Amino acid sequence: MLIYLGFSAVAVFLAALLLLHSGDTAGAAAAHLVFTVGIVPLIFAAISHFVPVLTRGRGAPRSVLLLPLLLQLAGAATFLAFRGTLPESALQAAAASTLLIALLFAGWLIRRARATLGKPHPGWQWYLLAILFLAGALPLIPAMDWWPQARPQLRLLHLHLNTLGFIGLTALGSLQVLLPTVLRTPDPDAAQRLRRQLPYAAGAVLAVALGAAFWPPLSLAGSLVLLTITLQIGRACLARHDWQALSTDGAAAKLFAALLGFALLLIFGSAHAFAVGAGRDAVPAFVVAFLLPLVSGALTELLPVWYRPGRRTPARERMRAELARGGTLRALLFLVGGVLLALGMSDGFWLAAVAVLSFLIALLRSLASVRAQDKS
Template structure:
């Protein structure tokens, strides 16, 4: 139930971010509505689903399922403070709670890795790296709040470690496992590819995080992260082809998310070298990457969370409802995000329409699924 709740609140948080953005709230409040209330707890929920799969162990304990709720509460507090609705010291509380929950979750994932039946799948190392990035990002902004002279640089460390490190590494690690599941076709190259790519990806993320202090690091950051993405997208294209990838709403959306992240990384290189302003990349990351990623992943995962166990007609019906129009939604997110980044504010209506479409599909699917079960 908690997983389904977090899936639904992520979509609600994305809608909140779009509304806050349209009503002119502080940019940091808008960003944290999407990232800290929506994506952060949902990522923990997805990890609590995948860590047992990657380590061939039993389902996550109830206590682990509750940790995302702590993070979501921290996210709500962060948005309230950044929007100017609460005193600044509350941020410290949110950071302590966030760090505690991240540490507890990381310890659980490491324990599961040690207890794994055989060697854990290399996707687990991506999750540990992503959680490490989140912990460091929270420590960085905490240090920045306590040490005003370093605030500027530490804020850049915080935001790049969180977006490219925490969300980016989780996404790439998960997509290697999720894409073959979505398509129902095995990918024997996924595990070796993940093993080979991780040191590179970490180097790229570290370069981007430190590029705020040493701008030339933007060049290796773009080449390495961009290289990992191109390699992954190319391998999928070669293995399955366009007809398969775009033939299913979930895989079309996930492939679109990969392309979107590549575009945002290229834009990141441009702002890192001072050719573009950095701020539009936050909206770009949200619209070009996070929206197609989360809607595509939820279309695949929510039916499994709602109807666990072996495949059933009710699960297949719910999935069919959610993947319908998946390719169209991906086009709305990518086109709207691209145009908004290029300065056409009115194009925000396109991703807003995509979120609304997915929200309606979600309500219909959950209501219909309930009726099917009864």
């Protein structure tokens, strides 16, 4: 399941980039293809993998593990509705289904945390809050039809609750655990930092979302808080690892690039709040400068574990090495491509497409290497 969703996310990224560049698909449809078919199911699946570790319990039950597939079906309906292939009612049904799944998943998270022996790792709270932000964004979809006069404001609320609330909080919470794992050096301060930062991060997301919809100065304040948290994570990472360690490991390079991309996009977003730059460029830049290095970096570390669970083996290490090869160059392509898109330059699509295609080839090559070693 996790391996399928990982491949699916990469394929969806590439398809969306090509669709956008060809002009056959509107930006909103392509963005929802990435978000609802690729990202949302993968994040839910990854959370179902991490939460048993954070709560020191058994693996997720089959009923929870199947939820990402249902989310992907709802996402496909959403994309087709935006394309005009399905009626508007399909979009409303998909939103209602996703909301129900999100609430069920949140209930499972809470039950698992309460059943923990001792205190659960605070990372689970970041995941719970991220899912609640997603749940808060979904009712805004029918609300846009009920109150068309408020559609621009509701759309901005929906957009920011999804991008900064759901994806942003999931990423900022995960990176503080995943980066030390990738670099094989535990961070003993991560749990305390996560507890301290969570209320500020949640308040900042709300400030950005409400400010973007109703009062830009509030959005700027929220962006500055989120930027401060992002820089704290980067500083903590650099305090334990030098630039050489970050740049030579392909997984770490992409994850750190995602952190840099998030910081840059907060700066671009703050500028846009005061009518500097074009808002339509923000979403593709978010995908390229932040989502692509984040997902590809995480998959570089996690796919070998999912494919060969249990203790480390030479086959698993070889698979990771294949995925990490060229990771630093891909990280640079994602960052530069995202910045170009944020500046309104379409050349960023080509850089992103080359990097995604390169990672897809690395995925296939890594699987082939493991299978070849199994046969030998």
